[in-house]
Amino acid sequence: MKVAVIGAGIVGVATAYELALRGVEVTLIEAHEGAGLATSFANGGQLSACEVAPWAGPEIPGLILRWLGRDDAPFRLRPKMDPDQWRWLLRFLMRCRASARHERIPPNLELALLTRERMASYEAGFRNEGRTLDFDRRQKGILRIFSSAHAVRAGAAEMETMTRLGVEQQLLTPAECVRIEPALASALQRGEIAGGLYSPSDASGDAHLFSKQLADAAILRGVTFLSDTTVEGLVARAGRVHGVATSRGVIDADAVVVSAGAGTTALLKPLGFRTWIYPVKGYSVTLPAPEGNAPEVSITDEARKIVISRLGGHLRAAGQAEVGGYDLTLEPARANSVLDALTSLLPQVAPRAGQAEFWCGLRPMTPDGSPVIGRLEPLSNLFINSGHGTLGWTLGAGSATLLADLICGGLPQLDVSPFSITRF
Ligand SMILES: Cc1cc2nc3c(=O)[nH]c(=O)nc-3n(C[C@H](O)[C@H](O)[C@H](O)COP(=O)(O)OP(=O)(O)OC[C@H]3O[C@@H](n4cnc5c(N)ncnc54)[C@H](O)[C@@H]3O)c2cc1C
Missing domain, CATH: 3.30.9.10 (D-Amino Acid Oxidase, subunit A, domain 2)
Incomplete structure (x- = not known):
């Protein structure tokens, strides 16, 4: 069986790897020049199985109102003439009930624990082959x-x-x-x-390093990695997808997986699917860790709305949520507000502020804070693995193994119905 996987972020790379482990012939297609260069590049680094509650919750509407009009606020809405944005926002607000938040915790937790298991198994696999999967993993909670x-x-x-x-x-x-x-x-x-x-039991690590090394390992297992290749559309007729139209021509496939992060909606819309995945922009700042007094444990500062992870010799802080479309412009005021939050919590970091590297990325987010995993009926061989939002690093490998089992006709280790696209 030939499977085309679109997108080489943490989710697509893990999906390609899981399929390769099952003996599937995989082509992984990525617009960038390598793996993990979009949203998986410089995220907050937290592998937070114990923190999988969705963002939507009873306190959120009040916070949004309080932060309206503030350029450096942790949340910002930039209204667009885009019905997808308004539909998404409405759904998100409808999920701001305590019961809706609680309903999502058990399936997200199960998926996060499965991710832990799969990541440990990848690491063991690397060790068995005399290599190390080295992604600055820190198991300090x-x-x-x-x-x-x-x-x-x-x-x-x-x-x-x-x-x-x-x-x-x-x-x-x-x-x-x-x-x-x-x-x-x-x-x-x-x-x-x-x-x-x-x-x-939680941990942290560098999702970009992980994606890169797992992509290399997938290639060693026979995966064809087409980088610098943009998917322009899916070729579908008579209830099936027959291939993927790319900037390098059409690639034939028996099945197609869309794991294109924030690019997922644009690929599926022409086929009539509403994914409910919308981009929520976030920022991170990475700087050399101060000597002697740098945190070892990953921290979430609830009041400042940032997370902090130690990645090797560096510290990374991440935060901010902007619902404002697909624009990836890095705005200094918003990037600096993450740095300010970090240095106000940990003043010992301030002398390194001049070496800070700023980044922003688009979280591919669903209104209810769970990803979309499964077959895209009525097309019998089209699959989605996307919409991991704030938790792609925490849930990616688990969702990859579920989808690989579905594609190969095996019984997935978890019930996938909570992640079905039909739940919206
Ligand atoms: C500031 C910030 C902090 C975060 N912190 C954390 C954290 O601490 N813990 C956590 O678990 N998660 C965190 N996340 C979320 C996590 O980073 C994302 O959920 C995850 O990276 C999404 O992975 P992905 O593979 O779905 O998407 P991506 O990494 O964006 O990968 C999708 C890939 O598809 C490619 N693509 C898209 N369209 C096409 C096309 N048409 N043709 C070819 N290729 C295409 C893109 O180039 C991209 O490489 C954070 C996110 C942000 C922004």
Whole structure:
């Protein structure tokens, strides 16, 4: 069987690799010159299985109103003359109920735990072949810090849910937060930490390094990687897709997977599919870690709305959400607000601010915070693996293995119905 996979971000690369493991002949098609160069390039680095709740929640409409008109606000809406944007926003607001948020936690968690398992298995596979899958993985947990008693109470309620689902989290006092991560000592002295929620089994790592190395490993397993190749459309007739029209000609395929991140909607719209995937722009800043007092544990600062990960000798902070279309212009005010948030939490980083590298990317986001995985009926051989939003690094390998099983006729390890496109 010949399968064409469109998009070599973390999701497409993992899908190609999983298919190759099952003996499938795969062509991986990517517009950029290599793997992991779009949204998977410089994300927040968190592998946050214990933090998989969707963004949409009861507090969000109030926050959006509070932040309206502020250029450096963590959330910004840039209205477009695009019905997709308004439809998406409406759906997103309709999901801002506590029950809707809770409903998504169990399937996302299962997928994240499957991702952990698959990533560990890839690492073991590399080791068996005498190589290392080296992506600056750090297994030190994720610590979410809160700045108010109200936020600590909300964290405690979340912990109860996660405990019921079998995941270990620890509610920490301010002093315990600093014991887990001494780099936060000055924040404690300033009275900025009211408590924390620690997920010891979570981790962090560099999604770009991972995508690149997994793509190389896929090539070694026989995957044809067509980089610098743009997919212009899908060739469909009589209930099937027959191939992929690219800037280098048509590629024939028995099945096609669309894992094109924020580019997914444009590819599927001409075939009449509404994906409900819309871009939400985010920013990151990466700089050399300060010597001696850099965080080891990945941190989520709930009040500043940033995540921080140590990646090798560097620190990365990421945040911001802008619903404003597909424009990838890096706006200095928004990029700097991530840097400011980082240096205000960790002043020891400030002397390195001059070496900061800024980046922005488009999260391919669904309104309910879960990806879309599965067959695109009525076309019998067209599949989607996209819409991972804020969690593509955390959920990518799990969704890849589910889809590979579906394509190969095996029984997926999890129920895929919560990720079906028909749920919208
Ligand atoms: C600021 C920020 C911080 C984040 N932090 C985290 C985090 O801490 N943890 C986490 O789990 N997730 C995080 N995410 C989310 C995560 O990065 C994304 O969900 C993930 O990278 C999406 O991967 P993807 O493979 O679907 O998309 P992408 O990485 O964008 O890959 C899609 C690929 O498809 C290609 N493509 C698109 N259209 C075409 C076409 N027509 N022809 C050929 N190729 C095409 C693109 O070039 C691209 O390479 C963050 C995102 C952002 C922006």
